[in-house]
Amino acid sequence: MDSELKTFSVLLIFGNIENLILAAQGVAAGVNPLGLAILSLIAVVFWLSLGTFGTRIAMKYARVINFIGGLAIFILGIQAMMESVPGILAFFH
Template sequence: MSSDIKQFSILIVFGNIENLILAAQGVNAHVNPLGLACLSLIAVVCWFLIGTFGTKVAMKYARYINFIGGLAIFILGVQAMVESIPGMLAFFH
């Protein structure tokens, strides 16, 4: 993998994790799967555009961006797990 592409691998990983969390929350909230798929594709295109055009500007803030993105993913993951606990408890009764 060339060094030019390697620097974008973090965006690809966080973008995919974010879409998985979005899908999990959508299933938990019983939303329309087609609408959720459209929103997910829009999110992917937005990440692609941000990664393509905003990289030069954002390179000096890369550490902060990675931390804030990782923190947001962690918080959304915890939120999704906490919201699914009542449904899991109902399954065992």
């Protein structure tokens, strides 16, 4: 792997984990799986295009991007856990 891209590897790994969590939330909420898949693919293609063409510019801001991305992943993970608490509590009653 290119040394310039190694700085984004952790964000990539945790971003993929968060994507799985958000997809699971969509399925649990009863969202149409086909629509969810299509929107997810559109988002992936958009971010891939943005990443491909914007990497040179973004390298100057790698630390800031990693922090903001990590913070967003953390906040979304906390949100996912908080939304699942009522369902967990209902399971035990």
